[in-house]
Amino acid sequence: MLEIKQIDPEKTFEIRQRILRPNQTIEECKYEFNDHPDSFHAGAYVEQKLISIASFSKEQHPDVPGENHYRLRGMATMPGYRNRKAGSSVLFYAESILKSRNVSTWWCNARESVSGYYEKLGCFAIGELFEIKPIGMHRLMYKILED
Numbered sequence: 055m056l057e058i059k060q061i062d063p064e065k066t067f068e069i070r071q072r073i074l075r076p077n078q079t080i081e082e083c084k085y086e087f088n089d090h091p092d093s094f095h096a097g098a099y100v101e102q103k104l105i106s107i108a109s110f111s112k113e114q115h116p117d118v119p120g121e122n123h124y125r126l127r128g129m130a131t132m133p134g135y136r137n138r139k140a141g142s143s144v145l146f147y148a149e150s151i152l153k154s155r156n157v158s159t160w161w162c163n164a165r166e167s168v169s170g171y172y173e174k175l176g177c178f179a180i181g182e183l184f185e186i187k188p189i190g191m192h193r194l195m196y197k198i199l200e201d
Contacts, residue, residue: 063088120159
């Protein structure tokens with residue numbers, strides 16, 4: 055059974071590095087906003103093992119609709135636990151936090167390989183594909199939060 059909760063930023067680093075940035079050090083996987091009071095991090099646990107993470111920070115994007123934005127970064131689920139709703143459960147949990155903060159929209163730079171996943175969760179794409187070196191091709195995506 056999944057347990058979804060807010061977590062300390064340090065708990066995200068290992069999965070972030072292992073899944074998203076295997077060619078970088080743990081130090082390079084730390085985000086500048088990790089400890090900011092407006093930021094938060096969510097995780098999914100199975101039998102007390104952290105298997106999925108997401109980090110959110112208050113950040114406006116000029117091309118995204120809405121007035122109060124948060125940015126999703128570092129969304130990852132351990133390979134052996136994919137297709138078990140861990141990632142979407144973390145996002146839905148985070149959305150409840152965002153709604154309580156009166157956030158209208160969250161956005162992310164989604165890897166091209168997972169843009170379909172975000173579309174299934176209600177996200178929309180804006181603009182053309184772009185490259186983030188050395189990670190790969192990305193697409194700007196956003197989701198408007200409904201009441």
